[in-house]
Amino acid sequence: MRLWVLVALLVFVTQGLGAAAAAAAPPPQVVAGAAILMEADTGQVLYAKNPDARMYPASTTKILTALIALERCDLDEEVRVPPGFTGIDGSAVYLREGEVFTVRDLLYALLVHSANDAAVVLAEHVAGSVDAFARLMNKKAASTGARHSHFVNPNGLPDENHYTTARDLALIARAAMRQPTFREIVATKSYVLPEREDPKALRHLWNTNKLLWRYEGANGIKTGYTTQAQQCLVASARREGRELIAVVLGSVGNNVWTDATALLDYGFDGFTRSQIVGANRSVASVKVAYGARDVALVTASPFVWSFPTGEPSPAVRWDVRLPRPVTAPVQKGQELGSLVLYSGARRLGAVPLLAADDVPRALWASWWFWTGVGGCGLLLVRYRNYRRRRRYLFRR
Structure with a gap:
């Protein structure tokens, strides 16, 4: 078209950006193999390092898993751990066959404790199987603009066909943070699961995201680690009505926290917001x-x-x-x-x-207007012909 x-x-000239005496802040130096800093509301990218490089996401995958579950399930919906469930490697809440939880409880286990087993149980509940859920993941990711990712499982355990980019993960996180329940969960520092059949079973969960305690305004989002992916973190913080999302992939050890902190500081301190219109x-x-x-x-x-x-x-x-x-x-x-x-x-x-306002069709643009004009014209012609015939008859 x-x-x-x-x-x-x-x-x-944009208002409120008068020339400052201080020089612009230099971009941060991060250890991570790939990173990005994004404005949550506009999607503006403030910093990027290898933003489109293919990277393993580890447990940051669970952002997408939670988003799909929230869109397709009721929070109070009950989920029974399926027969034959034997657990999943890595971080877990050690779900047992036959246990019943609400979707809400499983989401807290997924996002606060980073439970791999909760991810699988949710996936099977939503889609019937992990493979079917992975198809939903790829479709949902694409709908957020994340078109350079591919997911094969709901928890991020290693697979060469399971990958993303820093930019894609920021877009997925941005979409997830529009969900009020998601925002509430990822900002939660601790959560207690309901009573379980085994009194010794894990119930008290602590958020793996240390920035919730360490960084002013931190409100999410998700950590991740595998040997292949190294340290991963999708972090967010809100200050004075402005929210930033930082993605750090392939960092090393505690550098994941300093990387994310440096990015968020750079965004809040190094940029000034202006309303252009x-x-x-x-x-x-x-x-x-x-x-x-x-x-x-x-x-x-x-x-x-x-x-x-x-x-x-x-x-x-x-x-x-x-x-x-x-x-x-x-x-x-x-x-x-x-x-x-x-x-x-x-x-x-x-x-x-x-x-700004309604604009009706002009009178002359209406079919009935021209029909009326034509009808009046026809009547006028007929009237004139009638007068002529009358004058002719009187002359005789």
Whole structure:
């Protein structure tokens, strides 16, 4: 479909980014083989190291497992550990055949304690088998924009066909953090499972994410480790209404914590947020084919962007783009196009543009108007012919 570009409307200096005396903060040096730092709300990437390199995710896989379970199950739904279940290698809560838990309890075991056995029981409950669940995982990952990953199990245990990238994992985590229950679980420091048949069975769970205790504003998300993957961490923190997601893959030992801390500090301290355009701002007026009048276009939401603190204020321009000519009737709030924003040659993003008011079809554009005009014209012709015939008869 041809894209109609109306006009580049404006070039302006973003507000609140005045030249700072201090120089922009240098990017952090991280040990991890791959890493990324992303704004949770906009998806803006603030830092990247090998963001598209294929990496093993280890237990950070469980972010995707939990997201699918939350979308497909009720939290109070009961799950029975299937017959013949013998446990899973690695971190576990040692589920036993016949035990019954709610989906909620299994999610806490999965995300707080990183239980591999809970991952498998949830997968089989949701999809009937691990293979079927893996197909759901790949489909869901792709829907978040994570198109360079492939998953074969719900817990991240080693498999050469089970891989992701730092960028993909950030996108998956960003989608998961939109789920209120997921957010609540990954921010939980400890959880107690209900009474179990074996009084000695594990019930008290402690979150494996040390940043929840160590980093101001930390609110998630998931740790991971295998010999092949090394230390992995998807971390998030929220300060003054701003949330960042840091992904660290293939780090070594305790460097996983310093890597994540350095990334989050860099994001919070090294960038300044600016609202480039507000919500419901009128940016253009366009012709409406067959309409009674033009229609004003207003932004559906604000657009914010993070710029390096200490650098000169950047110029931002925008274009109004319509996928097709606007045709009446138009309803107030109808999405008609987008406002695309640029800094230099770099595309920052886009905001939907909505109709500010209703625009009905013009009177002359209605079929009944022309039918009426035609009918009146026909009556006029017939009347004139009638008068002519009358005059002719009187003359005789």
